[in-house]
Amino acid sequence: MDFIGAYSLDNLAFLMQGFYMTLKVAVVSIILSFIIGGILGTIRFTRVPAISQIVVAIVETIRNLPLLLIILFTYLALPEIGINLGNTVSAIIALVVFESSMIAEIVRGGLDSVEKGQIEAARSSGLTYLQALRTIILPQALKRMVPNLVSQFISLLKDTSLAVVISLPELLHHAKIIQAQNTQYVIPIFILIALIYFAVNYVLSLIAKRLELKQT
Amino acid sequence: MLDFSILIDYSDMLWDGFKVTIVASLIALVASFIIGTVVAVMRITPIAPLRWVGTAYVEFFRNIPLVVIAFFFFIGTPAIGIRFSGITAGTIALSIYTSAFIAEAVRSGILSIPKGQMEAARSSGLNYMQTMRMIILPQAIKIVIPPIGNQFINLVKNSSILALISGADLMYQADLISAKTFIVFDVYILVALLYLIITIPLSVGLRYIESRLANTY
Numbered sequence: 001m002d003f004i005g006a007y008s009l010d011n012l013a014f015l016m017q018g019f020y021m022t023l024k025v026a027v028v029s030i031i032l033s034f035i036i037g038g039i040l041g042t043i044r045f046t047r048v049p050a051i052s053q054i055v056v057a058i059v060e061t062i063r064n065l066p067l068l069l070i071i072l073f074t075y076l077a078l079p080e081i082g083i084n085l086g087n088t089v090s091a092i093i094a095l096v097v098f099e100s101s102m103i104a105e106i107v108r109g110g111l112d113s114v115e116k117g118q119i120e121a122a123r124s125s126g127l128t129y130l131q132a133l134r135t136i137i138l139p140q141a142l143k144r145m146v147p148n149l150v151s152q153f154i155s156l157l158k159d160t161s162l163a164v165v166i167s168l169p170e171l172l173h174h175a176k177i178i179q180a181q182n183t184q185y186v187i188p189i190f191i192l193i194a195l196i197y198f199a200v201n202y203v204l205s206l207i208a209k210r211l212e213l214k215q216t
Numbered sequence: 217m218l219d220f221s222i223l224i225d226y227s228d229m230l231w232d233g234f235k236v237t238i239v240a241s242l243i244a245l246v247a248s249f250i251i252g253t254v255v256a257v258m259r260i261t262p263i264a265p266l267r268w269v270g271t272a273y274v275e276f277f278r279n280i281p282l283v284v285i286a287f288f289f290f291i292g293t294p295a296i297g298i299r300f301s302g303i304t305a306g307t308i309a310l311s312i313y314t315s316a317f318i319a320e321a322v323r324s325g326i327l328s329i330p331k332g333q334m335e336a337a338r339s340s341g342l343n344y345m346q347t348m349r350m351i352i353l354p355q356a357i358k359i360v361i362p363p364i365g366n367q368f369i370n371l372v373k374n375s376s377i378l379a380l381i382s383g384a385d386l387m388y389q390a391d392l393i394s395a396k397t398f399i400v401f402d403v404y405i406l407v408a409l410l411y412l413i414i415t416i417p418l419s420v421g422l423r424y425i426e427s428r429l430a431n432t433y
Contacts, residue, residue, distance in 0.1 A: 066387065154279065186295040198280050
């Protein structure tokens with residue numbers, strides 16, 4: 001094992017480049033997933049006839065599939081029907097499709113956790129259903145969802161590593177390139193990238209825990 | 217649009233992959249349950265060093281990607297002379313990764329048992345390990361079933377990472393078949409359906425068990 005050679009400045013810079021890609025893909029994906037997941041979760045909560053059932057079917061199907069399959073499908077199968085996305089966009093779309101169905105469930109759970117009396121009270125004081133949802137229910141539900149949403153972001157950060165399968169130049173992909181140069185680098189590089197993932201996600205998990213304690 | 221007829225020739229490969237996916241998930245479930253329970257007990261013992269090790273284990277493996285663990289056992293350990301097949305490396309990685317989540321589930325299950333149980337058992341002459349094994353754990357198991365069921369569904373989905381280390385699972389066979397036949401779209405749709413055949417009944421069954429357990433309290 002050659003720690004000094006593996007941790008040369010060039011290699012560290014190359015890994016940081018990969019990590020920057022990981023963060024970029026994760027942040028873009030989580031923002032889009034929040035928006036789409038929020039809409040899907042709200043539709044599921046409101047029980048609009050027909051539309052809600054369709055949303056349930058889509059969300060449940062995607063939640064029960066491996067993310068790796070969705071990534072490969074987006075990158076390899078869609079070109080067959082004329083949709084060529086490239087690896088960055090494919091990775092982001094696959095992550096958004098998967099994570100937004102996870103977030104939809106978190107949002108629905110959050111909305112469900114607000115007592116029914118709240119919406120009844122709001123309605124009887126003259127607000128429409130949508131007004132009650134937006135001004136009374138959502139703000140309370142959002143607060144309860146935050147810890148779960150942070151945990152979901154941790155999952156997403158870890159999940160970006162699956163995009164190594166479509167050669168997205170993220171942290172794990174760059175790590176593999178360095179490891180291929182010299183077998184002496186393999187273990188030192190594994191240790192380093194594990195620590196990078198750990199450091200970021202552990203800090204996020206501490207934030208999630210603190211937010212949870214604040215509420216109880 | 218979808219045409220699965222050509223894929224009938226490859227049904228043996230798909231079936232082999234299907235079996236590997238199920239067997240790897242089941243082995244990893246049993247292994248991660250055992251490791252997870254041990255780690256959970258370590259995390260709540262009165263012995264501080266054991267607690268630290270348990271906490272470090274859970275926090276470390278929960279916060280790094282599963283693929284990194286899988287690659288470590290497939291391309292990392294050969295660098296120090298330890299070789300595993302793709303299936304073995306993948307199953308080890310799945311077990312370690314999942315055990316961190318199961319440890320958390322088991323720990324909160326144990327903590328939800330009223331303290332009086334432990335005190336009553338201890339004062340009737342059982343030692344700490346006996347109390348754990350005969351009084352606390354059997355009660356905790358019931359509370360822990362739903363989260364562990366969830367982890368099993370995750371395991372089935374996560375076992376697809378075997379494909380990245382030539383683990384001959386369902387996802388891997390799908391890759392092979394699409395490379396041979398140049399049919400990608402239909403193969404992936406079929407494989408998605410095969411995954412759903414495993415995961416949807418598990419989800420539905422789990423929800424049923426959850427509602428049954430909720431009614432008992």
